[in-house]
Amino acid sequence: MATNIKDKIAKLLALAESPNENEAKAALLKARELMAEHKLRPEEVVKADKVKVIREALDITCTAMTNPWAVSLSAIIAEHYCCRAYRTRAAGRKTNRIGLVGLEEDFEIAKRIFLYAYDCVMASIKANIKRDPEDLPGTYREKCNAYGWGFTRGVKQAFQEQEEQHQEWGLVMVVPKAVDDSMVDMGKRTSFGKERVGGWRDAYRAMGYQDGKRFDPASRLAGGTERAAIGG
Known part of the structure; x- marks a missing residue:
């Protein structure tokens, strides 16, 4: 060479x-x-x-019941920006923290975009998903998760459409070997499994999915993010 x-x-x-x-x-x-x-x-x-590989657990937590979509959202965004996502939890605990691994220049971009996407979901949930006092226990959480799963699927679809329009990206938007090599001590990557949206198709398809497809990472690349939260 x-x-x-x-x-x-x-x-x-x-x-x-x-x-x-x-x-x-x-x-x-x-x-x-x-x-x-x-x-x-x-x-x-x-x-x-x-060649500096960054591994960092972020200030985002989730469980198999609360915000499980966040695991998939982090994985989709991380890979699109040449990084990997992972989750970690203390022994005996159900709460997971989401983390990212990537080369320094990729990591910062992936981190900003994931945090922004997560905040978009949480803000939309607070604004658009309403509690009904007549709902059964856990219904509000199910509605919120349906929206989150829909948003995640919408972001994935948007990324796929971008890649189809710019097939040359396949040569460059790949996770560097150094990143994967740095994760050998972490064992097999796992996930919370498939989407579970129950009967809340409006929250999933009409709201979350459409918002995810419209998600624009560029609108927040240069700025910070504010944490948002919802009740369980």
């Missing part, structure tokens, strides 16, 4: 740290395109101390 190719990729990766978001993204995509073309991994292009 000619040294000048590696040098060019290294320069593009350096440019990807630019504060100009459009310039940084273009440089990163071009760098990954060249790496895919020449079958190079990031650690083969830059010095080992420049």
Whole structure:
């Protein structure tokens, strides 16, 4: 492999740290395109101390009954931005914390977008899902989860449509080997299973799914996020 190719990729990766978001993204995509073309991994292009994998448990919790959709949402968004998602919990506890793993430049983007997406779901739930005093116990939670599952499915569909329109992304939007290698100590990745929306099809299809398809990560890339919460 000619040294000048590696040098060019290294320069593009350096440019990807630019504060100009459009310039940084273009440089990163071009760098990954060249790496895919020449079958190079990031650690083969830059010095080992420049390849930094970040693993962080976020301030987002869920259980198999409360907000289980958050696990799938994190996995979908993480992979789309070249990262991996995981969940962790203390022994004997039912509450899970969601985390992300990725190269430093990818991790920050994936983290911001996931937190923003999660906040969008929670804010919409608070605004649009109403408690009915005549509902059976647990009904409100079921409605909220139906909306969350619908939003998650909508985001996944939107990403798939983007990838179909830009098939060249398949060469560059891949999870780096260094990320997967860093997770070997974490065992098999698990999930909370399939969507369960009960009879709340309106919350799932008419509300959550449509909102997920309209989700626009770019509208919040440059900003922070505010935590939102709902009652169980």
